[in-house]
Amino acid sequence: MAKMTKSQTMAALADATGMSKKDVGMFLDKMAELAYKEVKVSGEFVVPGLGKLVKVHRAERMGRNPATGESIKIKAKTVVKFRVAKAAKDAVL
Numbered sequence: 001m002a003k004m005t006k007s008q009t010m011a012a013l014a015d016a017t018g019m020s021k022k023d024v025g026m027f028l029d030k031m032a033e034l035a036y037k038e039v040k041v042s043g044e045f046v047v048p049g050l051g052k053l054v055k056v057h058r059a060e061r062m063g064r065n066p067a068t069g070e071s072i073k074i075k076a077k078t079v080v081k082f083r084v085a086k087a088a089k090d091a092v093l
Contacts, residue, residue, distance in 0.1 A: 039080060051084040 004012070007021075010028065014021045038045040039053045046052040060076040 049085060050088050051082055054081050054083055055079075056081050 006028075010021050010024045013019070013024045013028075017024070019027075035045040035047075035053055039055050043055045044052050055078060057078050058076060061074050063072050063074045064070070065072050
């Protein structure tokens, strides 16, 4: 089965909630904006029932260039990870 596109997701949510596709699209856009802002400011954003976006600091480490096999130093950086909620894992698996 193919993955749902954004428009298919919006149509499914609109049908399930009775909202218009335009309102569902605006809601999803605003939720994404809020998530980005909250992760940037507080370090995490919880999506109830699904999980949370978390800002994580990765330490500097040694890696390997796959093309040459040469060891290289990978700089420390901050990344965003999504941690899946236990309820979501239990529902899917």
